[in-house]
Amino acid sequence: MTANLTKQTQFDAIIIGGGACGLMCAVQAGFLGKRTLVLEKNDKVGAKILISGGGRCNYTNLYATHKQFISQNEHFSRSSLAQWTVDDTVTFFETYGIEGKEKTLGQLFPVSDKAKDVVNVFTLLCDDLAQEIWCDAEVTAVEQTADGFTVSLERHGKQQTLSTPKVVIASGGLPIPKMGATDFGMRTARKFGMLVTETTPALVPLTITGKDQPWYEKLSGNSVFCRVWNDRVSFEENILFTHWGLSGPAILQISSYWKPGESIYIDLLPGKDIVEMILAEREQNGKKMLLAYLSGLFTRKFADALSDYVPAEKNLASLTKTELEDISILIHEFKVKPAGTKGYDKAEVMTGGVDTNELSSKTLESKKIPGLFFGGECVDVTGWLGGYNFQWAWASGFVIAQNL
Numbered sequence: 001m002t003a004n005l006t007k008q009t010q011f012d013a014i015i016i017g018g019g020a021c022g023l024m025c026a027v028q029a030g031f032l033g034k035r036t037l038v039l040e041k042n043d044k045v046g047a048k049i050l051i052s053g054g055g056r057c058n059y060t061n062l063y064a065t066h067k068q069f070i071s072q073n074e075h076f077s078r079s080s081l082a083q084w085t086v087d088d089t090v091t092f093f094e095t096y097g098i099e100g101k102e103k104t105l106g107q108l109f110p111v112s113d114k115a116k117d118v119v120n121v122f123t124l125l126c127d128d129l130a131q132e133i134w135c136d137a138e139v140t141a142v143e144q145t146a147d148g149f150t151v152s153l154e155r156h157g158k159q160q161t162l163s164t165p166k167v168v169i170a171s172g173g174l175p176i177p178k179m180g181a182t183d184f185g186m187r188t189a190r191k192f193g194m195l196v197t198e199t200t201p202a203l204v205p206l207t208i209t210g211k212d213q214p215w216y217e218k219l220s221g222n223s224v225f226c227r228v229w230n231d232r233v234s235f236e237e238n239i240l241f242t243h244w245g246l247s248g249p250a251i252l253q254i255s256s257y258w259k260p261g262e263s264i265y266i267d268l269l270p271g272k273d274i275v276e277m278i279l280a281e282r283e284q285n286g287k288k289m290l291l292a293y294l295s296g297l298f299t300r301k302f303a304d305a306l307s308d309y310v311p312a313e314k315n316l317a318s319l320t321k322t323e324l325e326d327i328s329i330l331i332h333e334f335k336v337k338p339a340g341t342k343g344y345d346k347a348e349v350m351t352g353g354v355d356t357n358e359l360s361s362k363t364l365e366s367k368k369i370p371g372l373f374f375g376g377e378c379v380d381v382t383g384w385l386g387g388y389n390f391q392w393a394w395a396s397g398f399v400i401a402q403n404l
């Protein structure tokens with residue numbers, strides 16, 4: 001058996017994680033003439049970039065500000081997002097051949113619709129800038145030494161330990177464990193005595209169980225444009241009914257703000273008033289059945305399902321005041337009490353992570369452990385759906401690179 005000796009490296013920093021944050025950090029460090037080594041446990045870099053946005057990669061959002069990020073310190077991301085702006089992201093990708101197109105709500109995708117193009121930008125640049133990438137290299141521990149750190153890893157079944165003056169932890173969050181997600185960032189922070197806030201799956205479908213579940217199941221596949229809200233936030237986008245509950249962009253958005261046991265509310269006709277609409281319609285056509293009227297507003301299947309809660313067989317003229325009030329509550333304040341979420345297997349991101357109080361917002365360096373940096377999803381900064389999470393990953397990677 002060979003001894004695992006610590007190997008002195010010539011790198012200015014070791015970056016743990018070859019995802020969005022780690023790759024941007026390596027490239028930006030390269031632009032500044034610094035040499036980094038990226039250690040990635042998967043057999044290729046950028047696995048989550050490749051599957052993002054349905055394989056098309058929604059790589060930023062034109063309207064991103066710190067307000068679309070959830071964190072115990074809602075101002076923490078401000079500095080990074082100001083140091084690396086959305087314009088910087090757009091220009092960076094344009095410079096390396098990726099034109100963006102806005103799909104909806106500021107969401108920018110490559111014109112090619114290929115997430116692979118985004119990853120290629122980084123691998124080619126890392127090559128040009130002599131930034132080294134080792135894949136199949138899982139980091140098992142980081143230790144502090146008198147003049148920096150040692151990083152222990154397993155590569156192709158062999159253990160080795162490298163020394164380095166600085167370490168960047170860009171190892172991502174907990175979602176999609178089968179794609180290599182680990183708790184390494186949070187575990188390492190704790191090991192160094194840093195606080196970590198509670199993590200939960202976010203941008204994740206919500207499940208419905210019990211007596212209500214069959215109602216959702218029969219609507220499976222129906223998508224409705226809605227406003228979904230709770231007492232803290234509201235989103236207007238589509239919701240999708242599934243056989244186990246609710247998904248779709250508006251549900252993913254609210255899931256990041258949902259806590260077990262809470263209800264969420266759905267306005268099925270945002271910006272409209274169903275009672276006023278019915279009253280206007282019955283002036284013209286009082287004999288119309290409520291079911292027929294609802295079928296004109298939604299799909300027939302959806303109207304049929306709503307009939308479980310309203311007197312659908314009555315004509316509009318005969319609806320009483322109380323019935324109209326009930327219809328209004330059903331349409332504008334549809335209450336849903338989710339049983340839970342689909343968990344980390346189906347979440348796009350997580351809330352929580354390395355406590356922002358532990359990091360300098362200007363450099364993302366640990367306040368307790370100089371030379372140790374945290375960026376990307378492992379930090380307690382979680383973006384909305386729509387390209388915000390990549391904007392944070394690029395921005396935090398850039399900021400760290402400036403301070404290596």
Ligand SMILES: Cc1cc2nc3c(=O)[nH]c(=O)nc-3n(C[C@H](O)[C@H](O)[C@H](O)COP(=O)(O)OP(=O)(O)OC[C@H]3O[C@@H](n4cnc5c(N)ncnc54)[C@H](O)[C@@H]3O)c2cc1C
Nearest residue numbers: 017019020021041052053058139172180376377387389390
């Ligand atoms: C299905 C899906 C779709 C998404 N779509 C979008 C989208 O369109 N737009 C958007 O903005 N966001 C999207 N996201 C979120 C986005 O992918 C993440 O926010 C982003 O990838 C986080 O970047 P990161 O660099 O922090 O982490 P990651 O990109 O997850 O990279 C971390 C890397 O570290 C590696 N790693 C972990 N532990 C170790 C270890 N011990 N040693 C070595 N390597 C390690 C992992 O294998 C991984 O490659 C999506 C997420 C998912 C799951």
